[in-house]
Amino acid sequence: MTNSHRAKPEKDSGRHPTLVDIAERAGVAPMTVSRVVNENGYVSEAMREKVQRVVKELNYHPNGLARSLKRQRTQVVGILLPDIANPFSAELVRGIQEILLARGYASFICTSERSVEREQASLRALFDHRADGIIVATRETPTGNEWLSRLVERNLPMVLVGREFRHAQVDRVTADHQKGGYEATKYLISIGHKRIGFIGVSLANGKGLRRFQGYLAALRDHKLPVEEELMVGTDAVSGPGYSTQNDGYQGMKRLLSLRKPPTAAFGRNDFTAIGAMCALHDTGLAVPEDVSIVGFDNVPIAAYTSPPLTTVDQPTVEQGRQAASLLLERVEASTGSGPRARYEVNLNCHLVVRQSTGPKRPSRG
Amino acid sequence: MTNSHRAKPEKDSGRHPTLVDIAERAGVAPMTVSRVVNENGYVSEAMREKVQRVVKELNYHPNGLARSLKRQRTQVVGILLPDIANPFSAELVRGIQEILLARGYASFICTSERSVEREQASLRALFDHRADGIIVATRETPTGNEWLSRLVERNLPMVLVGREFRHAQVDRVTADHQKGGYEATKYLISIGHKRIGFIGVSLANGKGLRRFQGYLAALRDHKLPVEEELMVGTDAVSGPGYSTQNDGYQGMKRLLSLRKPPTAAFGRNDFTAIGAMCALHDTGLAVPEDVSIVGFDNVPIAAYTSPPLTTVDQPTVEQGRQAASLLLERVEASTGSGPRARYEVNLNCHLVVRQSTGPKRPSRG
DNA sequence: CGCCGACCTGATAACGCTACCATATAAACA
DNA sequence: TGTTTATATGGTAGCGTTATCAGGTCGGCG
Numbered sequence: 001m002t003n004s005h006r007a008k009p010e011k012d013s014g015r016h017p018t019l020v021d022i023a024e025r026a027g028v029a030p031m032t033v034s035r036v037v038n039e040n041g042y043v044s045e046a047m048r049e050k051v052q053r054v055v056k057e058l059n060y061h062p063n064g065l066a067r068s069l070k071r072q073r074t075q076v077v078g079i080l081l082p083d084i085a086n087p088f089s090a091e092l093v094r095g096i097q098e099i100l101l102a103r104g105y106a107s108f109i110c111t112s113e114r115s116v117e118r119e120q121a122s123l124r125a126l127f128d129h130r131a132d133g134i135i136v137a138t139r140e141t142p143t144g145n146e147w148l149s150r151l152v153e154r155n156l157p158m159v160l161v162g163r164e165f166r167h168a169q170v171d172r173v174t175a176d177h178q179k180g181g182y183e184a185t186k187y188l189i190s191i192g193h194k195r196i197g198f199i200g201v202s203l204a205n206g207k208g209l210r211r212f213q214g215y216l217a218a219l220r221d222h223k224l225p226v227e228e229e230l231m232v233g234t235d236a237v238s239g240p241g242y243s244t245q246n247d248g249y250q251g252m253k254r255l256l257s258l259r260k261p262p263t264a265a266f267g268r269n270d271f272t273a274i275g276a277m278c279a280l281h282d283t284g285l286a287v288p289e290d291v292s293i294v295g296f297d298n299v300p301i302a303a304y305t306s307p308p309l310t311t312v313d314q315p316t317v318e319q320g321r322q323a324a325s326l327l328l329e330r331v332e333a334s335t336g337s338g339p340r341a342r343y344e345v346n347l348n349c350h351l352v353v354r355q356s357t358g359p360k361r362p363s364r365g
Numbered sequence: 366m367t368n369s370h371r372a373k374p375e376k377d378s379g380r381h382p383t384l385v386d387i388a389e390r391a392g393v394a395p396m397t398v399s400r401v402v403n404e405n406g407y408v409s410e411a412m413r414e415k416v417q418r419v420v421k422e423l424n425y426h427p428n429g430l431a432r433s434l435k436r437q438r439t440q441v442v443g444i445l446l447p448d449i450a451n452p453f454s455a456e457l458v459r460g461i462q463e464i465l466l467a468r469g470y471a472s473f474i475c476t477s478e479r480s481v482e483r484e485q486a487s488l489r490a491l492f493d494h495r496a497d498g499i500i501v502a503t504r505e506t507p508t509g510n511e512w513l514s515r516l517v518e519r520n521l522p523m524v525l526v527g528r529e530f531r532h533a534q535v536d537r538v539t540a541d542h543q544k545g546g547y548e549a550t551k552y553l554i555s556i557g558h559k560r561i562g563f564i565g566v567s568l569a570n571g572k573g574l575r576r577f578q579g580y581l582a583a584l585r586d587h588k589l590p591v592e593e594e595l596m597v598g599t600d601a602v603s604g605p606g607y608s609t610q611n612d613g614y615q616g617m618k619r620l621l622s623l624r625k626p627p628t629a630a631f632g633r634n635d636f637t638a639i640g641a642m643c644a645l646h647d648t649g650l651a652v653p654e655d656v657s658i659v660g661f662d663n664v665p666i667a668a669y670t671s672p673p674l675t676t677v678d679q680p681t682v683e684q685g686r687q688a689a690s691l692l693l694e695r696v697e698a699s700t701g702s703g704p705r706a707r708y709e710v711n712l713n714c715h716l717v718v719r720q721s722t723g724p725k726r727p728s729r730g
Numbered sequence: 731c732g733c734c735g736a737c738c739t740g741a742t743a744a745c746g747c748t749a750c751c752a753t754a755t756a757a758a759c760a
Numbered sequence: 761t762g763t764t765t766a767t768a769t770g771g772t773a774g775c776g777t778t779a780t781c782a783g784g785t786c787g788g789c790g
Contacts, residue, residue, distance in 0.1 A: 016519065029740045034778060042738050059515065065439070066491035066776035068432045069745050076494065082721070082767055084474070085665075093449055093476065101483070106490035108473035109449070113460065125471035128429035129441065131492075150424065154381065245669040271666070278669040298449075301636065304610040304643040306671045325722030383746055394770045399748060407768050431746035434775050 017058040026054040037062060049252035068130060076290060077327060078126035078134040079109045080119070082092040087299040088316055089137070091093035093322020096135060103328055105132070109247070112138045123147055126263035133331045135323050140164050140208065144205035159323045164208070164362055169324040177296075180349030181214025184266060184294045184312050187351055189222050192359045193264040193292060194210055197230040199251035200268025206231070211312070212295055215266055230262055248275025256283060263291060263360040270295035270302045277305065277356065298352055305353035314349045322347070382423040391419040421478040433495065442692060443491035443499040444474045445484070452664040453681055454502070457526060460685020470497070477503045498522035498696045505529050505573065511680055522695035524688045524693055530599060536691040536708040540679035542661075545714030546707060549645055549659045549677050552716055554587050557724045558629040558657065562595040564616035564641055565633025571596070574669050576661055577676070580631055580634065595620065595627055613640025621648060628656060635660035635667045635676055642670065642721065655724035663717055672720035679714045681704025687712070 019037075023030040030052060035041040036051040037060075043051075054060075062128075068074040077100055081089045093109065100107050108131065110122030119138055126134055134156065140163050152158055152169050162174045188196050198215050199236060206212040212231075219226050222268055232251040233301060248267055252275070255261055267273030273295030277287050287307055298313035322345050333340050384402075388395040395418060401416040402425075408416075419425075430504050433439040436715055442465055446454045458474065465472050473496065475487030484503055491499055499521065503509060505528050517534050519522055527539045563580050568591075571577040577596075584591050597616040617640070620626055623717040632638030638660030642652050650683055652658055652672055663678035687710050698705050 007476060016776095018778075019778095030776090031740060031778080032738090035739090038778085042736085044738060045736085059519075060491055062488075063434075063495065063776050065434045065495050067748090067778075068494075068776045069428070069775090070779085072745075074430070074494070076490070083455060084449050084458055085452050087450045090450030092446060094478065097476075097478070097483075104702055106475075106486070106494075108475065108490075110471075110473065111462075113459065113462070118462075121471070122468065124426075125429075125473075128426055129433075129439070129471075130430050135609070154424075169445065188669065193635050202670075202760090245666055249669065274666060275669050276672070282670045301610055301639060301666065304614065304640050306643060306646045381746095384748095385746080395746090396770060397768090402768090403748085407766085409768060428746050431775090432748075434745090434777090435747045435749080545771070590771080667734080 005052050016063065017060050019060075020061065022051065022054050022058060022060050025058070026051050063187040071259075073132050073331075074130050075105050076129070076131050077105050077107045077324070077331075078122075078131035079107055080122055080126070080136045080138055081109060082136060082217035083113055084109075084111055086320060088297060089305040091316035092137060092320040092323075095322075096324040097320075099315075099321050099324035099328070105180075105328070114139075116141055116143050119144055120147055123151065127151055127154070129154075133327045134160070134163060135159050135327055136163065137161040138163065155334060157327055157334055159327040161319055161323050161331070163333045168342055169330075169339060171323075171330070171345075173323045173326065173345040173347075174315075175319060175347045175349050176348065177210035177314070178214040180296065180312040180314065180351070181211035181266070182218045183214075183349070183351045184296070184310075185215045185218035186222070187310075187353070188264045188294065189218065189224065189268070189358065190291060191261075191292075191357065194224060195230065195260065195262040195264075196224075196228075197232065197251075197255045197262035197265035198268070199232055199255070199265055200247055200272040201233045202231050203228050203232050205233075209268070211268070229258055233268070238258070245271050245278070248272035248277075249279045250275075252276035252279035256280075256285075261291075264357070265291060265293055267293065267295045269298050270299045270309060272299075273309055273356070274305055274313065277309075286361075287356050292357040292360075294357060303354065305356070310333035310354045311352050312349050313352050315347045318347060319345075371534070381428065382425050383390065383428070384425075385667045386421050387416065387423060387425050390423070391416050392503035400585050433506075438497050438696075439495050440470050440473045441494070441496050442470050442689070442696075443487075444472055445487055445491070445499060445501045445503055446474060446476050447503045448478055449474075449476050453662060456686040457502060457688075460682035460687075461689040462685075463682075464686050464689035464693070470664070470693070479504075481506055481508050484509055485512055486564060486678070488516065492516055492521060494518070496521075498524070498692045500524050500526060500692055501528065502526040503528065506518075520699060522692055522699055524692040524695070526684055526688050531613035533707055534704060536688075536710075538684050538688045538691065538710045538712075538713050540684060540712045542575035542679070542714065543579040543582070545661065545677040545716070546576035546631070547583045547677065547718045548579075548714070549661070549675075550580045550583035551587070551656060552675075552718070553629045553631070553722065554583065554589065556628075556657075556722065559589060560592075560595065560625065560627040560629070561589075562597065562616075562620045562627035562630035563633070564620070564630055565598045565612055565637040567596050567598050570598075594623055598633070610636050610640035610643070613637035613642075614644045615640075615646035617641035618648075621645075621650075626656075629722070630656060630658055630660065635662045635664045635674060638674055638676065638721070639666075639670055642674075652721050654726040655723040657725075667717075668719065670721070674717045674718050675722040677714050678717050680712050683712060684710075 019030045019033050022033045033051050035043050097288055098299050112119035145165055152167055158170045160172045201209050201212045232254045267276055273293050277293050295309045295311035298311045302309040302311050326343055384395045386400045398416050400408050401413050413416055435671050477484035517532055525537045566574050566577045597619045599723045632641055638658050642658050645652055645656055660674045660676035663676045667674040667676050691708055
C-alpha cells in the first residue's frame with residue numbers, strides 16, 4: 001500500500017527545509033524547533049541538542065517571509081537614496097548601518113536615480129515588503145512628498161535626511177548647510193574677495209538650497225552687492241546624479257566671460273568646484289592666484305585635487321547614525337504608546353581650508 | 366448586548382487593510398478581490414469597478430510578504446556591492462535596474478563594506494527574505510566563496526560581476542581588464558616609455574588582478590624588464606572602499622624616491638591615478654611632461670582632473686544589463702526544466718587617451 | 731496528601747494571500 | 761434536449777512561521 005507516488009525524498013536538497021522538516025526528522029513538534037531556533041521559551045538541554053544537530057545537518061534557515069508575516073515585523077529598514085555614486089550616500093549608509101547592524105536590523109537600499117517614478121517604485125517596494133521603517137534622503141519634490149504622506153498615514157516610521165518635509169510623525173536629520181555656506185563665504189570675504197560667484201544654482205531656483213542661502217546671507221551681512229550675473233547654473237534638475245563636474249566647468253566658463261569676472265567662486269558641491277578648477281586650468285588661470293575656489297561636502301578626493309580643495313565638511317556618518325537611531329526609536333515605540341514627539345537634528349558643518357583659496361594676486365588690474 | 370469591547374472601528378486607519386477587509390466592504394469574496402487586484406481570471410466589469418472603488422477608498426496595497434509566501438517568489442532581486450561610493454557600483458546598478466524595472470522586479474542593494482562579516486550578513490538577509498536571485502559584485506574571498514556555494518546549493522540563482530568563482534550554476538559578467546591593462550601599457554610603450562610603474566598592487570598579491578596581469582604581459586611582449594621596485598602598493602586590503610587616492614599618493618612618492626624613477630605610471634584605478642598626480646604636483650613635477658599617468662575605469666571625474674586623465678573605460682552599465690538579463694533567465698528558468706548552461710560574458714574595454722600621457726620631456730637627463 | 735509553581739512539550743489557530751477545485755449561469759452547438 | 765464552452769464567483773486549503781493555550785511531569789511545601 002505505498003500510496004505515495006511522490007515518495008518522501010531522501011535528500012530533498014534544493015528545496016528549502018522547513019521547520020516541519022526539522023521537526024519530523026528530529027522527532028519533535030514544530031513548536032519545539034521554533035523555540036530552539038529563536039532561543040525563547042523552555043527547552044531541555046537534550047532536546048535542544050537534538051534539534052540543533054538536525055538544523056545543522058539540513059542547513060536550515062527560517063523563512064523570513066513566513067516569520068515576518070507572523071510576527072508583523074521584518075527587522076528590515078529601507079534606505080532611499082537619490083543615487084549611489086555620491087560619496088555622501090556612501091558615508092550616510094555607513095553611519096546608518098553601524099547602528100542598524102548592532103540592533104539586529106538588516107537594511108535594503110533603493111535609489112531614485114533622481115526620477116520621480118523610480119522613487120515611487122522604490123517606496124512601493126519597501127512598503128509592500130513591509131519594511132519596519134524607512135530613511136529617506138532623496139531631494140524634495142511635490143509628488144514625492146505626497147507619497148511620503150501616504151506612507152506616514154499608514155504608520156510607517158520614517159526619518160528624513162537633509163530633506164524638507166514637515167510632519168508631526170517624521171523626524172529629520174540634517175547638517176547646517178546654511179551656516180556652512182555662510183562660513184565659507186565669510187572666509188572668502190575675510191581674505192579680501194569682493195566679487196564671489198556661486199556655481200550650480202540661480203537666484204530663481206535656489207530658494208531651497210540652504211548652502212546658497214548661507215552664501216547670500218554672508219554677502220548681505222558684509223554689505224556686498226548680490227549680483228545675479230555671478231550666480232550661474234543649469235536649471236536642469238536631471239543629469240547624472242551628483243551634479244556635476246560639467247556644471248562646474250560650464251559655470252566657470254560663463255563667469256570668466258563676464259565683463260568683470262569674480263575673483264572667487266563657491267561651488268554648490270565639490271564636484272562642481274572640481275569642474276570649475278578644470279575650466280580655470282584650461283583657460284590658463286591659476287588657482288588660487290587668479291581665482292579662489294571653494295566646494296561643499298568634503299568628499300574624499302577633495303584632498304587630492306590640484307590644488308587640494310578648500311571645502312565645507314558635513315558630518316555625514318553622524319547624520320546616518322542619528323537617523324538610524326531616531327528611526328529605531330520610532331519603530332520600537334510603534335508597538336506601544338501613542339505618537340512620539342518629533343525630533344529635528346541639525347548638525348554643524350565646518351570649513352576645511354586647503355589650497356584652492358587665497359587672496360587675489362595683486363597685479364594685472 | 367454589545368459584546369465587542371473592541372468594536373469594529375469605522376476607520377481603522379493606520380492598520381493595513383487586508384484583502385478580507387476589502388472583500389467585506391465590497392460585499393464579495395476575497396478571491397474576487399484578489400482577481401481584481403492581480404488582473405487575472407474572470408471578473409465582470411461591474412464587480413471590478415465595485416472592488417476597485419473600495420481599493421482606492423481604503424488605499425489598499427497587497428501585503429508583499431503574504432503574497433510572496435504563497436507564490437513562492439518575491440519579485441525581488443538582491444544586489445551585493447563592495448561599497449557604494451564607487452562610481453562603478455553606481456553605473457552597474459543603473460544597468461541592472463534598467464532591466465529589472467522593465468521586467469517588474471524590485472531590487473534591494475546591500476553592501477559588504479569590504480568586511481567578510483557584513484558580506485555574510487547581507488547574503489543572509491537577502492536569502493532569508495527569499496530574494497529570487499542575487500547579483501554579486503564583491504571581491505573574492507575564501508569565506509565569501511564558501512557562502513556563495515551554499516546559497517547556490519539552495520538553488521538561489523546567482524550572477525557574478527567581475528569576480529572569480531567557478532560553479533556550473535553561476536553565470537559571470539565581466540570586462541576584459543587584462544586586455545585593458547595590456548592596451549594601456551602598450552600605448553605608454555608606443556610613445557616611448559621604458560620604465561613604467563604600477564601603483565596599487567605588488568607582484569606578490571597581484572595574481573588575481575587582471576589589469577595588472579595585462580600590464581605585465583605587455584611589458585614581456587615588448588621585451589621590457591619586469592622590475593619589482595616599480596610595482597608599489599599597500600597590501601592592506603581594508604581601507605575606505607574604492608582604494609584609493611592615498612594609495613596613489615604614497616605609491617607615487619615611493620616611485621619618485623627610486624634611484625631611477627619611472628617615466629610613466631599605471632594606476633590600479635582612477636582614484637589611485639589621481640592620488641599619484643597629486644603627489645607629482647606636490648613634488649613640482651609636471652604631468653605628462655615629467656611623468657605620464659594612466660588610470661583605469663574612466664570614472665566621471667577622470668575627464669575633469671588637471672590634466673584630464675588618460676584611462677581605460679569599461680562598459681559598466683552594459684555589465685549591469687547583462688548581469689540582470691542572465692539572472693532573470695535563471696530565475697525564470699528555475700521554475701521548470703533542469704539546469705541551464707553556464708554563461709560567461711567578457712566585454713571589451715577601451716583606452717581613452719586624454720592629457721595625462723605623452724612622451725617624456727627629452728631634457729634634463 | 732493535595733496543591734502550587736517551575737519546567738517542558740505539543741496542538742491549534744492564525745498572519746494575508748493565492749492555487750486549485752467546485753459551482754453557477756448563459757450562450758453555443760449538435 | 762443535452763452537452764460543451766466561456767464567463768463569473770465562491771470555498772478550501774495551505775505557504776512557513778509563531779502566540780497562545782493546554783497539558784504534562786516533577787519537586788517542594790503546607
